[in-house]
Each structure stands twice: as structure tokens, then as C-alpha cells.
Amino acid sequence: MLAARQRVSWQAALGVACFLLAAVPLHAQTVGDVEFSRGVGFAQSPGEPPRTLGRGLPLREGDRLTTAAGASAIIRLQDGTRMTVRPDSELVLQQYRFRESAPDNSMLMQLVRGGFRAVTGLISKGSPDAARVQTSTAVIGIRGTDFDARLCTTPECAQESTQVREAARPNAVQASARIIDVRGESYATDADGRRRRLVDGGSVYPGDVVETTPGSQGVLVFRDGSRVTLGSHTRLRLDNFVYDERNPGDGRFLASILRGSLRIFTGLIGQANHRNVGFGTANATIGVRGTGFDVTCTGACAGEPGDPGTGLTLWTWLGAIEVAPSGQAALQVLQAGQGLFIPATGSVQEISTEPARPEPRPDAVTVPPKLFAESSVPDAAEGLFVFVRDGHIEITTAGEVLHLGRGEAGFAGLDGRTARPEVIPKFIEFDRVPLPNSRNPLLTSILNESGVRTGPVCR
CATH class of the missing domain: 2.60.120.1440 (Jelly Rolls)
Structure with missing residues (x-):
């Protein structure tokens, strides 16, 4: 194909x-x-x-x-x-x-x-x-x-x-990730505020804020094998990414989910040392344990006004994640088949039914050859x-x-x-x-x- x-x-x-x-x-x-x-x-x-x-x-x-x-x-x-x-x-x-x-x-x-x-x-x-x-x-x-x-x-x-x-x-690859399967328009803004359009094969570097426009989507493929499907109208900041294939346990993958919907599959860094992989939002931090999970971040989670039904929604479909809601000392562990909703106000709610997602699971996406080889x-x-x-x-x-x-x-x-x-x-x-x-x-x-x-x- x-x-x-x-x-x-x-x-x-x-x-x-x-x-x-x-x-x-x-x-x-x-x-x-x-x-x-x-x-x-x-x-x-x-x-x-x-x-x-x-x-x-x-x-x-x-x-x-x-x-x-x-x-x-x-x-x-x-x-x-x-x-x-x-x-x-x-x-x-x-x-x-x-x-x-x-x-x-x-x-x-x-x-x-x-x-x-x-x-x-x-x-x-x-x-x-x-x-x-x-x-x-x-x-x-x-x-x-x-x-x-x-x-x-x-x-x-x-x-x-x-x-x-x-x-x-x-001839070292400096990019942390490349985007594939782009539909619609996607952009990256670097730490100096310079904005560029991302098309298939476009590189993403530490400090970049990647965003999709309404109705658009794409898949980020990282050098350690991690993959992130970006849904419509989504913003993700890559805070830190360090990876050496000879020592994956010394790597680091930290990102901030600023808004929108993502499907995340962690790679070799998370498998070697899950404590070196983490995702942050406005109202919670997420740790991984060799994981596949979905995120929806709207309203207060995205720093935007929203009705009481908005917030942070999490669903785990592989492995487990650790969730630390803002202002709470206790961690909540979500195993595969478990979910959580953290609203702007009120108590945390457990979810037992997987939310419907239009984007493909990232571990099912075919990655082109020679992306980093x-x-x-x-x-x-x-x-x-x-x-x-x-x-x-x-x-x-x-x-x-x-x-x-x-x-x-x-x-x-x-x-x-x-x-x-x-x-x-x-x-x-x-x-x-x-x-x-x-x-x-x-x-x-x-x-x-x-x-x-x-x-x-x-x-």
C-alpha cells in the first residue's frame, strides 16, 4: 500500500x-x-x-x-x-x-x-x-x-x-518526532515564536507547540517509538525529549497537553523507565507504566471558560497510568479499561464506558520506513x-x-x-x-x- x-x-x-x-x-x-x-x-x-x-x-x-x-x-x-x-x-x-x-x-x-x-x-x-x-x-x-x-x-x-x-x-537526527498521516492543516511554533506549517514528514523539536486546526488531525512518531494521535483543534507542547537508543532508560519524554484530544502510546523510554515519561495538564499530571491511553482536555483543563461538563477526560486501553489531580496528594491508578473525569469544579468521577473516538489508535498506524533510520x-x-x-x-x-x-x-x-x-x-x-x-x-x-x-x- x-x-x-x-x-x-x-x-x-x-x-x-x-x-x-x-x-x-x-x-x-x-x-x-x-x-x-x-x-x-x-x-x-x-x-x-x-x-x-x-x-x-x-x-x-x-x-x-x-x-x-x-x-x-x-x-x-x-x-x-x-x-x-x-x-x-x-x-x-x-x-x-x-x-x-x-x-x-x-x-x-x-x-x-x-x-x-x-x-x-x-x-x-x-x-x-x-x-x-x-x-x-x-x-x-x-x-x-x-x-x-x-x-x-x-x-x-x-x-x-x-x-x-x-x-x-x-548525521544525527535532531528531531524528536515526525508527523505523519496529516489531514487538514497542522502547525508548530518554536520557543522563539516562529510558526511553520507541518506536512507529512515534518519534524518536531523540544520546545515546539504542535497544533491542529479544527477538523484536522495527524500522528506524531517519536524516535523511541512513542506515538501520539492529535485530534481536531488540539495543542501539545513538547517540553523535553532526550533519547539514546543505546541507553533508553536515561531518556526523558515530558509534554504538556494544552487543549483538545489525544491518543497516546508510549515507547522505549517509558518501557525502560516509566518515571521519565509524563504529561501535564492545567488540572492534573499523568504518569505512565508502559501505556496506551486517551485524553480529552477542554474548558478549564485548556485554560478556557467552559460549562460544568468540560474538563479532563482520561481512558486507559493498555497498561496503566497514574493520575494526580491538582490540589490532591493521592495518586489514582487507572488500569486498562478504566477511565476518569476531572471537572472544573466538583469531585473526580470514574468512567466505566470507553468514550467514542474518531481518531485511530496510534499503535495501529503504519509508520513509513526510514523515518529515522x-x-x-x-x-x-x-x-x-x-x-x-x-x-x-x-x-x-x-x-x-x-x-x-x-x-x-x-x-x-x-x-x-x-x-x-x-x-x-x-x-x-x-x-x-x-x-x-x-x-x-x-x-x-x-x-x-x-x-x-x-x-x-x-x-
Whole structure:
């Protein structure tokens, strides 16, 4: 079933790409300009002579950008996207539509060879499917992202890695969880107040407040195997999540249920040390004992006005939970098949009938493969390498989908297989080509080529 959905996704992506390629107008509009160039490079519109890349050169929809060996260029598009086109690269601006606040903004590029470094703008932030990069190996779906992409079909990438003396850095997954089976709209707001939309495969980090809009739902899959189904109009804050698969008992999973309905299935942290897993609400705290349980938090439980019938409703369907209502010293233990209602005022009430729930039990949800898994991928492998500095990237091949979050590298081989390398490729980690938002790209290029590091790269 999953493979069939992936084939449909790949076919749909190619179909969209082909449609957009055919839609390039004869008199293409200006979509941006060149901010910096070094060495020999050209921009060429279909049927016209090439134009030399230089500062201020207007770029048009349909332009094919090429750079020679040792050359590079930084371009800026109208939505604020900035890209460094690497040496010996070829990038086509196949389709570009942007009007501020327009619902149909879109961007499609084709990476023919080489690579680029990008900080994307408003188009990718406005819609999860609006910005894509097509390659011969895979389609890159951009979700408001700061990332690098590199096609390695010659020994060049591996040769660059051999010139780096430093050890490769582990390609650790920084995300605590990823969301799957999203229906409707879901969002995450980080500790600094920055809000981003979550789509399938989107990452969630400690400090994030995850929320679903009315009529929406999704399932959070955590690295320790815990799963949380979020119902309609729900808010959950991930207060702390620490997990090392070699020492799950030292992990920690703490969250605050702010409002709405959830179905919770705890994973390896809770199984190894149940005291390190806990959920808080406005009128009770919940401890677990290798557990599956449901929560509904409305009215006073959500810090909102409500009628006497609102509050915190709990039902255990696996294992047991410990409930400590606010203001009470005694714990109440709920075994499987037992429930509890804690109203805004009045006494706690026992529940003997399981409340009906429209959302699926999280332990029955099929989790996509490679959501967090890593595998060995040498720097000499041929295919597409992607590194994400921030945001979310989806790599889609004919048979697989790989999601990457902040600080992760991914790979798509010529055979259509995807992987998350065990270490970050050194030719990406120590790339000498300046980032597109570099303050002085010429100086950065010269210093990097001289072996002088100008600061952390790809961190």
C-alpha cells in the first residue's frame, strides 16, 4: 500500500513537472537577478544567445544557468530566494510564478549537473508543494528551507572529501518526532515564536507547540517509538525529549497537553523507565507504566471558560497510568479499561464506558520506513546528496520518499533508493563555496580556497 502511494506521488510529481515545463512562455518574465559572480558563467534563454553572468544581470523564466570549473554565482529571486550556483554546474529556472500573497505562487527548477546552496524565500513558505527541484535521480520538495543539493556522478565529490583532514560528523537526527498521516492543516511554533506549517514528514523539536486546526488531525512518531494521535483543534507542547537508543532508560519524554484530544502510546523510554515519561495538564499530571491511553482536555483543563461538563477526560486501553489531580496528594491508578473525569469544579468521577473516538489508535498506524533510520553511504556514491541546515526537505524517487529535517543529510541513488548516511559527507560539511547569504562571498571564496575556515559551515 505504501509503495503504491509512493509510486503515485512520484508519478504526480513528474506530471506536474512536465506540465510546468511545457508552460514556459515565449517572452519570459524577469524573475530575479545576479548578486555576485566569479569566473565564467552564462544565462541563456531558449532560442537566444547566452548572456554573461555578472552583478545586476536580470534573470528570466526559462533561463539555463551554467558555471565553468572554478566559477560560481549567487542569484536572488523575487520572493527572496537566494542560491549559490556551484562550480561546473547547470541549473534551469524552468517555471517561476510570484505575486505577493498570491495563492498560486510556484517555483520549479531543474538541476542538470553540479549543485547549489540555497536559502529559500516566500514561495516555499506559502505552500508545502509550491517549490520543487527536479534532478535525474529524484525530485526535491522544498518546505521553507535552507539547504544544499549536489549531484555526484563523477569522482569529484569523493576527491573533495579526501582533501579534508577533519573527521566526518555523525548525521544525527535532531528531531524528536515526525508527523505523519496529516489531514487538514497542522502547525508548530518554536520557543522563539516562529510558526511553520507541518506536512507529512515534518519534524518536531523540544520546545515546539504542535497544533491542529479544527477538523484536522495527524500522528506524531517519536524516535523511541512513542506515538501520539492529535485530534481536531488540539495543542501539545513538547517540553523535553532526550533519547539514546543505546541507553533508553536515561531518556526523558515530558509534554504538556494544552487543549483538545489525544491518543497516546508510549515507547522505549517509558518501557525502560516509566518515571521519565509524563504529561501535564492545567488540572492534573499523568504518569505512565508502559501505556496506551486517551485524553480529552477542554474548558478549564485548556485554560478556557467552559460549562460544568468540560474538563479532563482520561481512558486507559493498555497498561496503566497514574493520575494526580491538582490540589490532591493521592495518586489514582487507572488500569486498562478504566477511565476518569476531572471537572472544573466538583469531585473526580470514574468512567466505566470507553468514550467514542474518531481518531485511530496510534499503535495501529503504519509508520513509513526510514523515518529515522541511518545507513552506510560512502562519499564516492553516485547520486543526489542533500543537506538541510534548517527546515524540511522531501526527496522523492520512483519508489521511495525520504524526509530530512534540520541538520540532516540524505541521499538518493541512481537506482531510486534513498538513505540517510551515517555521517555527513565531508564534501558538503566543508564546502568551500560561499553560502548565498554570505556578506562577502569573494573574500569567503578566497579564504576557503586557501584553507582558512571563515566560521562554521552547514551547522
